[in-house]
Amino acid sequence: MADTGTSDGAAAVLDSLDHEPARTGSPLVRPLEMVAAALLVIIITLLLGGVTSRYVLSIPVVWIDEAASISFLWLAMLGAAIAIDRNEHLRLTLFVGMLPEKWRGPVHAFGLLVVATFLLVMTWPAIDYVIEESYVTTAALNIPASWRVSAIAFGIIAMLALVLSYAVRVCSFRDLVMAGLLIAAVAAICYLMTPVFKTLGYLNILIFLIGVVGFCLVAGIPIAFCFGMGALCFLAFSTSVPIFVMIGRMDEGMSSLILLSVPIFVLLGCVLDATGMGKAIVDFLASMLGHIRAGMSYVLLGSLFLVSGISGSKVSDMATVAPALFPEMKRRGYQPKELIALLSTGAAMAETVPPSIVLIVLGSVAGVSIAGLFTNGLVVATVLLLVLAILARWKARGEVLKGVRRAPLAVIGKTALIATPALVLPFLIRGAVGGGVATATEVSTIAVLYALIVGVVLYGGIGWRKFYGMLVETAALSGAILMILGTASAMAWALTQTGFARDLATLMTGLPGGWVTFMAVTIVVFMILGCVLEGLPAIVLMAPLMFPIAKSLGINDVHYSMVVVTAMNIGLMTPPIGIGFYIACKIGNVQPDEAMGAIWPYLLALIAGLLIIAYVPSFSTMFL
Numbered sequence: 049m050a051d052t053g054t055s056d057g058a059a060a061v062l063d064s065l066d067h068e069p070a071r072t073g074s075p076l077v078r079p080l081e082m083v084a085a086a087l088l089v090i091i092i093t094l095l096l097g098g099v100t101s102r103y104v105l106s107i108p109v110v111w112i113d114e115a116a117s118i119s120f121l122w123l124a125m126l127g128a129a130i131a132i133d134r135n136e137h138l139r140l141t142l143f144v145g146m147l148p149e150k151w152r153g154p155v156h157a158f159g160l161l162v163v164a165t166f167l168l169v170m171t172w173p174a175i176d177y178v179i180e181e182s183y184v185t186t187a188a189l190n191i192p193a194s195w196r197v198s199a200i201a202f203g204i205i206a207m208l209a210l211v212l213s214y215a216v217r218v219c220s221f222r223d224l225v226m227a228g229l230l231i232a233a234v235a236a237i238c239y240l241m242t243p244v245f246k247t248l249g250y251l252n253i254l255i256f257l258i259g260v261v262g263f264c265l266v267a268g269i270p271i272a273f274c275f276g277m278g279a280l281c282f283l284a285f286s287t288s289v290p291i292f293v294m295i296g297r298m299d300e301g302m303s304s305l306i307l308l309s310v311p312i313f314v315l316l317g318c319v320l321d322a323t324g325m326g327k328a329i330v331d332f333l334a335s336m337l338g339h340i341r342a343g344m345s346y347v348l349l350g351s352l353f354l355v356s357g358i359s360g361s362k363v364s365d366m367a368t369v370a371p372a373l374f375p376e377m378k379r380r381g382y383q384p385k386e387l388i389a390l391l392s393t394g395a396a397m398a399e400t401v402p403p404s405i406v407l408i409v410l411g412s413v414a415g416v417s418i419a420g421l422f423t424n425g426l427v428v429a430t431v432l433l434l435v436l437a438i439l440a441r442w443k444a445r446g447e448v449l450k451g452v453r454r455a456p457l458a459v460i461g462k463t464a465l466i467a468t469p470a471l472v473l474p475f476l477i478r479g480a481v482g483g484g485v486a487t488a489t490e491v492s493t494i495a496v497l498y499a500l501i502v503g504v505v506l507y508g509g510i511g512w513r514k515f516y517g518m519l520v521e522t523a524a525l526s527g528a529i530l531m532i533l534g535t536a537s538a539m540a541w542a543l544t545q546t547g548f549a550r551d552l553a554t555l556m557t558g559l560p561g562g563w564v565t566f567m568a569v570t571i572v573v574f575m576i577l578g579c580v581l582e583g584l585p586a587i588v589l590m591a592p593l594m595f596p597i598a599k600s601l602g603i604n605d606v607h608y609s610m611v612v613v614t615a616m617n618i619g620l621m622t623p624p625i626g627i628g629f630y631i632a633c634k635i636g637n638v639q640p641d642e643a644m645g646a647i648w649p650y651l652l653a654l655i656a657g658l659l660i661i662a663y664v665p666s667f668s669t670m671f672l
Contacts, residue, residue, distance in 0.1 A: 076213060077133040080206065084126040084523035085516055088311060091119050095308070095493040099486065111188035116308060118196040123311060124302050124534075125203025127527020128272075130520065132163075132210045137270035137528045140580065142625060144268035157223035158230065159269045160215040165231055166277050167208040169291065174201035177295040197299060238285045245286040250548060256282035257543055271585050272528070276535035279542045289545070294538045301537025301588065302530045305489065306412040311526035312492035313403050316499055318518040322510050323503030325470035326355045326368035332467035334373070335455040342444035344377045346437060349394045353433055354474060356398035366395050370635050380452070384638045385646035390440060392632035393650040396617040397432040397657075400425035400610060402478050403495075406617075408488055409533065409584055410609055414591040418488045420606045422481045423671045428610045428661055435657035439649060469502045529584060536588035544592055556597045563601040567662045570594065570608070571615045578619025579626045586616055607668035614658045622651060 098112040131137050144155060178201050182194035215224060238245070245252055261278035265271065276294075283289045320326050330351045337343040337350070351369045374387055399406055402422035411418040473495060480491045503510060510518070559565045573594075577586035591612075598608040620628040623644045633640045661667055 076210060077130055080126050080129055081520045081523070084123055084130060084527075085519035087119050087123040087126070088315065088519050088523055091116050091123065091308065092312060092315075092493050092496060094119070095312075095489060096497060099490045099493060103486070113305060114186055114188040117303065117305060118199075120308050120311075121196055121299075121303055122199040122202075123523055124527050124530040125199040126206070127311075127523035127525070128531040129203055129206040129210060129527070130524040131528040131531070132207045133214075134524050136524050137272055138532065138585075139268055139270040140265050140625075140627070141268050142627075143266045153220060154223045154226060155267055157215065157219040158227040159264075159267050160211055160219065161224065161227045161231055162264060162267070162269050162277060163273045164208060164211045164215065165235075166273050166280060167204050167211065169280060170204050170276075170295065171201070171208065173290075173292045173295050174204050176292055177201070177299070200295060200299060238281065242285050246288075248286070250546065252282060252286040253543065253546060253548060256286065257539060261539075265580065270528075272531040272535045275532070275539045275585065275589070279535065279539040282539075282542050287542075287545075289542075293541075297538035297541045298534035301534040304412040306408060306418065306487075307530065307533070309403070309408055309487075309489040309492040310405055310529060311522055312489070312496055313405060313408070314526050314529075315518060315522040316403075316492065316496050318522060319496065319499045319503055319510070320355070321368060322514060322518065323499065323507040325473070325499065325503065325507055326351075326365075327372050328463070328467040328470045328507070329354050330369055330372045332460075332463040332471075334376075335460045335463045338376070339452050339454040342437075342441040344373060344380060344382070345390060345440035345444055348373050348377070348390055349397070349433055349436055349440065352391075352394040352398045353401055353429060354471070356395075356401045356404070365398060366391055366632055366635050374636060383646070384636065385643040386443065388632050388636045388638045388643040389647040389650045390436070391636060392621045392629050392647060393436060393654055395628065395632065396614075396621045396654060397429060397436055399429075399617045400432075400613055401429045402426070402474075402481065403488065403492065404613075405529070406584065406587065406613055407609070409529075410587050410591065410613065411488075413533075413537075413588050414595045414605065414609065416595075416605045416609050419481050420672055421609055422478055422488070424606050424668050425610065426478065427667055427670060428614065431661055431667055432614065432654060432657040435653045435660075436650065439653045443649075466506075469506055473498060473502075532585050533588050536585050540589050540592045543589075548593075552593060553597045553600065557600055563598075563603055564663070566597065566601055567603070567611060570598075570611060571658060571662060574612050574615035575619035575622070578616035579622055580619075587612070604665060604669050604672070606672060607665045610668040611658065611662045614654075614661060618651060618654050618658065621647070623647065 094112050094116045098109060098116075101107050101109045101112075128137075144152065147155060178194045178198045181197045182192045184193040185191065186193055186196075245255070248255070257278050260281050261274045264274035264277055269277075279294060280291065283291060283294065330347065333347045333350050333354075334344070337346050340346075348369060351373070352365050355368055356365045370387075370391055374384075377387055378384065400421075402425055404425065407421045407425060408418060410416060411421055476498065477491050477495055480486045480494070481488050486494070500510070556566055556569070559569070573590070574586060577590065594612070595605065595608065599605065617628070620626045621632070623629045623640065629643075629647065630640055633643055636643075
């Protein structure tokens with residue numbers, strides 16, 4: 049799973065979930081890492097300069113956003129290439145892991161060649177797109193727009209080179225030949241059947257946008273390339289639309305200025321982990337609540353609630369909180385499976401706490417106010433927090449409190465003093481964005497600067513080598529996220545062009561029960577998508593379809609967003625498919641089979657909270 053920044057420990061957790069060996073730091077990719085790290089520093093510097101000139105000097109610099117946008121697209125594409133090298137693109141490995149050992153090699157070779165085929169086919173359209181954009185001049189810098197979009201062509205070529213280089217190194221010649229012949233045969237059959245496909249109408253959605261994508265997902269191909277291959281096949285074999293259009297859709301999906309905050313909040317999560325700011329918050333809550341029954345459960349949930357407001361990352365949140373609390377909770381009689389259930393559902397609860405990357409992406413894709421999402425997301429998370437806390441209190445009725453004492457006031461005061469600089473940060477982020485003082489992008493840069501200064505002065509600092517590693521990790525993870533957004537945007541565009549969105553809207557608005565039934569359908573759809581696709585792909589794919597329908601039924605955008613995000617994250621933590629559940633198991637070192645039985649009461653509690661949120665709109669709209 050790759051939704052936001054991860055620490056080294058969390059990244060190791062992700063690697064351990066995969067059946068493909070990690071491959072980091074190859075000579076081919078090291079120059080890309082250095083350039084990507086430099087670009088991230090340039091983006092932060094530009095945005096900080098823009099904030100300073102606008103709010104301190106009252107002299108807006110008009111070219112800063114344009115320069116940052118150019119740097120951002122290059123960062124995204126270089127990061128996507130680095131993620132290819134590091135094996136950090138999000139993919140579903142559950143089914144590949146079930147295969148007999150003898151089949152994994154051929155399936156691995158097939159997956160790599162599918163990725164290579166997609167990139168190879170997209171190479172010339174990407175170059176053609178650069179040529180077309182060379183005739184366009186940017187408004188502020190007065191340079192050809194090809195300077196920016198050439199990042200897409202370069203990134204595609206770099207990813208193609210890395211995929212082929214890796215495939216040749218690790219796959220047998222026989223497996224590669226067989227996989228290549230299979231792909232060529234399928235492509236030839238589809239090409240010959242093109243006249244037939246063009247007469248099938250909506251059946252092509254089932255064949256290409258569901259069938260091809262679903263098959264690629266099961267084969268363990270990264271989700272970004274599953275979407276890309278589905279959209280490519282759909283356009284190539286069932287329409288007369290040129291493939292060139294896909295590059296423009298991918299560019300649009302990755303280039304929104306709102307998304308500039310994604311890599312910066314990812315970096316913020318890395319800084320949180322490296323400096324120990326998250327652990328300081330955990331220690332403070334433990335000193336306050338650790339002596340009461342279910343107190344450690346409250347600490348765990350409260351820590352996830354607060355820490356997520358700094359990192360915006362479920363993986364980072366769990367990797368920060370679990371090691372600090374699990375030993376003491378086990379000593380008090382908590383079963384490991386119960387800890388995993390609480391950890392995973394607590395992480396799902398915290399997704400609406402800003403600065404959630406999912407909320408930022410949703411705001412960008414669906415045109416929803418980021419300030420409204422950040423402000424009201426806190427209320428929604430609080431509802432879910434209370435539901436989980438009630439269940440945790442009931443579960444803790446047999447907790448062993450022998451020898452547990454209230455922490456002395458001196459200890460509470462000391463931990464509070466240490467945690468205060470860290471506690472200020474989430475409220476700084478929420479207050480500035482929710483109050484309209486600054487945009488999410490501007491606040492993200494201020495938050496990174498604050499965290500770096502506080503981390504260096506109060507929490508032990510970060511070495512240059514460590515900081516460089518964090519920059520590269522941020523670039524890779526951001527590239528993986530943004531590549532999904534790009535290909536999912538292309539697929540969503542292809543889906544809407546068929547007229548399917550219009551007919552779906554007609555069907556949905558005609559359901560008996562009006563908005564009540566539509567909300568129930570939404571919950572089911574996004575819980576299923578959350579299990580299979582994880583948050584970002586599901587949002588980018590479905591938001592263009594579902595949000596207009598919700599609006600036509602009179603559902604507030606922010607209210608609907610909260611239902612969508614919550615349902616999606618419940619799905620993400622739902623076994624046997626939800627990848628978030630397996631990440632929690634890895635972090636807590638508990639076998640999934642053991643934890644699976646314990647998580648259902650917590651999931652039911654979250655669903656109860658979700659129903660409250662869905663059918664009591666005021667919880668999501670009270671601060672609008």
